[in-house]
Amino acid sequence: MSASADFEPTIIGFLCRWCSYTGADLAGTSRVKYPPNMIPLKVMCSGRVDPSLVLKALADGADGVLILGCHPGDCHYHEGNHKTMRRVPMLKSVLQQYGIDPARVRLEWVSASEGDRFAEVVHDFTEEIRALGPQKRVESVA
Amino acid sequence: MDTSKGNGHGASSNGEIRVGVYVCHCGTNIAATVDVAEVVRFAEGLPNVAVAKDYQFMCSEPGQELIQQDITEHKLNRVVVAACSPLMHEPTFRRACAEAGLNPFLFQMANIREQCSWVTTDKPRATEKAKHIVRAAVSRVALHAELQVREVPVNERVLIIGGGIAGIEAALQIADAGKPVILVEREPSIGGRMATFDKTFPTLDCAACILTPKMVSAGQHRNIDIRSYAEVASVSGHVGQFQVSIRRNRRYVDDKKCNGCGLCYQECPAIVSPKSRKVSIEGQPYFVGSYAEGGEARKVTIRQGDRERRKPIKDTPTGDCIFCGKCATACSEVVGAHAIVLRRDESAEAGKQRSLEFNGNCIGCGACVRECPTGALTVTDAQDRQVLHHEMMLGPNKAIRVPTLQAVPNVPFIDEETCIHFRNGGCGHCAEVCPQEAISYDMEEAIEEVEVGSILVATGFDTIDLAPMVQYGWGRYDNVISGLEFEILCHASGSTGGKILKADGTPPKSVAILHCIGSRDEHYHEHCSRVCCMYSLKFAHLVREKVECDVYEFYIDIRAGGKGYEEFYKRLMREDVTFIRGKAAEVTNWPMSPEEEGKLVVKAEDTLLGQIRRVPVDMVILSPALQAREGAQTLAQTLGIGCGGEGFFLERHPKLAPVQTAADGVYVAGACQSPKDIPDSVAQGAAAAANILSLIDKGTFSIEPVVAVIDETLCGGCRTCINMCPYSALSADEERNVAVCESALCKGCGTCVATCPAGAIQQQGYTDAQIRAELEGALGRLAASSAE
């Protein structure tokens, strides 16, 4: 596949159960529309997102990975998201070493009441990944 | 949910995984955008799937029965329902599985409604997405293991932190149900903010008349133990079994002995002072500065000299010294400061020989002023803001006092900053007069350990600090006061006896009430404080009831949502109150026209007229934003609950679990959760009580098994995980050099799992293998393998 206007990226979303998953549900109940490119995975906290899971997603064919957690200070487990915040830059530097554009992984905060914002973030990220084009399969990373 | 049942299908006898997939139409909610039949066909072809079906409403009884029949008929040992969000119906389907004998954790929900059919209109792509979601669930569920919900016993005793109206209401409800309550209140008395109010909106009923009976019932209830002047120092344990240590501050009065007679505060000579005071004789200051930090004492002498000898005037103090010497006696004998000396000059003519020397030893306690029969001695607490700020209190203004005369418990406390004994070791009057010998100056702080099964937080709110908001002049102009100050000014037992007076003691002719000070303002708080409009309207009514005067309300919008609130607003509009739609920008005392001379000028843009207005008034009342209590964050950490962006405690769900929190067994009620009026605070207090009583009545609490488990054969003892856990659930077993997890404390965030470099920690229900399988399913590896 090559980067083209009709390239539909596949995106994996790790959504923390408390804020972001609820926010995503709210986008649904409010019938906000966004591109259907992201397959959501529920985790208890963004702090659960082990970098190796992100690498695996990219290796298995995801073109981008979105990690969504509660806003800083709002994490259901106090500071799980602070740990994510520290982990993601490290992960990005690893990605660079593998030759993967770090922009393919994004961390965002979406609260349970931000259905609109959730849709916006997914929309935005989808378009960004679409512009980046498909991700080359890197079999060896995960 | 009964989890003890299990048909042993977890892994069937031959280890075969048999998944049943059920795709819901949800009427047209799903079926209109997702081709349900197509998804079923797709699911049928997935590995391990024994049966795939669709149904109109899976959550309905027939829908659930469909699953239950198939569990028996098709020997299913895994179930996937593709329907709405698991936050909606996961418990329903888990229960259905359990009833059919399948361990409820062998179930997985695929959300194809909220996160699929409802968020796109593109049918082919929605169907495609639904397939991915279903495949991820099927792939994951194969790796699910049987888990057991754990039951922990619940201690009946309840801890309530904060004795405002919300906490009191909850305490009474729980205690009436026969369960023991410990009510911890930081202040010397329970009652909270409401105890300082005169009247309450919208009914204008007297606050004390409705609150005092409740306070008294709480004080007398045999199931309620009040710990006032106390705070929660630490909390450990978990739902059902919390260990709490309560720190009891030094009150210096033994609450077991005191009978509340009040002799001590009648006799106490020390007058409460704020930061800076001036004590003078006939207008000449001999003590100036901060009483608490020690001020500057000057030498002053006054002589009788040529003055005529005057008789003491009892009824109307003249303000002239008659050289009676009472002050000197008080100072030496009571205070022990020996700062005032009365001398006789034997050589002088009779009647003219006395003099009073203030020798510079004064500590500024004010005891002498109390003894002076003529008013020659005066103490002014020389903050700029006299009438209103000093003695801004409802109880007696003494070093030993109760916060209000209706205090519960009716036990005084000594304020060390004002008490003479704590200043120079003198006085000791109160201990002498106390008939119960309840007063002891060397009382120590005490720590009490209690065990409780649940905790309710009802610590209420603070109002925003007005001092930094210089544009409104609070702290600069005497007659700019805050809402809470107005409540006291208006209160029958306040410093003016309920009269509305300016700092100079005269009634105002015009008053401006400024809404939204710090609320709905991006520089301070974004939120609406919800009660300010209503109490501002209440203030307008009270001012007009008490003084002949013009009242202006400066508002952005009037928010009168509540039972009887709009009606109250209408009523005020008929009461000749001038409403100016515009947020006040500043308050100054710079006149720009003759009628502004000597006035405070409120400047605002009137958005209805579209022009800037300057309104000169005598008094300004600010309606400051309600904000989270100082220290709320620390308390939240102690309790393992969260605070939202604005610092208020976070409820578990804003709509469906408003009094529960993230921590099981910890509840919130009242204005500590968000700004609230009294009716809502009471409703929440009662709701929390009902939640707590149902927990107690059940007797046990089921803990979700989504916890961390450590594989000790893999753990290298590096301890990386230990500091990661926000709940201290992980600790190191020194002997075996491995990490151990106390599963009753673990809340299952999974942070440690993602951290462990050895992969030794797994989170039940979210194991690495399960998430990896889910990823593979989501991304299509599974399809590839099924095609093989």
Ligand SMILES: Cc1cc2nc3c(=O)[nH]c(=O)nc-3n(C[C@H](O)[C@H](O)[C@H](O)COP(=O)(O)OP(=O)(O)OC[C@H]3O[C@@H](n4cnc5c(N)ncnc54)[C@H](O)[C@@H]3O)c2cc1C
């Ligand atoms: C100026 C003003 C006027 C108002 N007028 C009205 C009105 O007319 N009608 C109406 O319905 N509402 C009115 N309100 C709103 C009303 O004050 C609140 O609804 C009510 O006080 C909330 O009760 P609460 O119990 O949640 O909190 P609070 O009244 O704040 O009580 C909380 C209690 O917890 C204690 N506490 C705090 N921290 C701790 C701690 N760490 N440990 C132990 N104890 C602690 C406090 O000392 C206090 O006793 C008004 C508010 C203001 C600011």
Ligand code: SF4
């Ligand atoms: S010892 Fe302190 S509290 Fe007691 S009467 Fe004297 S000044 Fe008042």
Ligand code: SF4
């Ligand atoms: S899962 Fe979270 S709460 Fe449980 S032990 Fe690990 S870090 Fe602590």
Ligand code: FES
């Ligand atoms: S629970 Fe949402 S980020 Fe931690």
